[in-house]
Amino acid sequence: MNVLALGLDYAYRVPPATLAEVRRAGVSFVCRYIAPETMKKTLTADEAREIDAAGLNIVSVWETTARRALQGAPAGEADARTALAVARAAGQPPGTPIYFAVDTDVRLDADLLSVESYLRAAGRALAGQYPVGVYGSALVVEAMIDRKAALYAWQTAAWSHGRVSPVADLYQAQNGVNWCGFPNDLDYALQEDFGQWRPGGAPYALQPLPEGRVVVDPDSVRKLQQLLNALGANPPLVVDGIFGPKTRAALMAAQAPNLADADLGRRLRELLTAAQKQA
DSSP, X not given: OOOOEEEEEOSSOOOHHHHHHHHHTTEEEEEEEXXXXXXXXXXXXXXXXXXXXXXXXXXXXXXXXXXXXXXXXHHHHHHHHHHHHHHHHXXXXXXXXXXXXXXXXXXXXXXXXXXXXXXXXXXXHHTTSSOEXXXXXXXXXXXXXHTTXXXXXXXXXXXXXXXXOTTOSEEEEESOOOGGGSOOEEEEEOSSXXXXXXXXXXXXXXXXXXXXXXXXXXXXXXXXXXXXXXXXXXXXXXXXXXXXXXXHHHHHHTSOTTOOGGGHHHHHHHHHHHHHHHO
């Protein structure tokens, strides 16, 4: 997994001072919701300008409910018509994508067909102004890219069983990281073009990966989990490649009980290195 830049996704507007702190932390982009105006999480033109002033790129994602895309073409058309209006109002440049979220575990062929119909209808309603992207598990993004129902893929670690798809442009690596003191999730840019935008100009150059921030890929996390199990993790960890709360807790328990969070990155790298040597 070749990580080019770090991003955060979050649900609600944050103050300009926090955005400046996010930028100083080495983040290159934020993912924000294109949603009905009745939902408080929707991106506005004022917020987009604040994000831009902080030197951050924006990625747009549409989501109302987790399983909305399973309702097929009528839902896709209706959602895209609203998304088109909200994206225009927020200042999103034409030609940059809107990701449509499939925020649930989809496995059945019938459900994949429903998602495909949803995305195709969304594409027709967007009328070529904004390409269609898809957010979902490895299975979902691969199926939709293969079927040409979407042009961009934002994969989540959820329901992906520790696998990162080669078609992914973005990868949501960890939920609930809460960087810079507010609720957010951590995302990796895996391609130079992942649909990032800013109002009225070309996207900002991506920042180098910040010193001390740990980029963990699923293979390395699996090796870490195996090592922690060998060190006596209690209860034993499921070796799934996901650096979640249980793996974090086992890592902390394997070290000094009161290890400062600022030291976690350095110690994690040490354990990851050890895990890789023992693989």
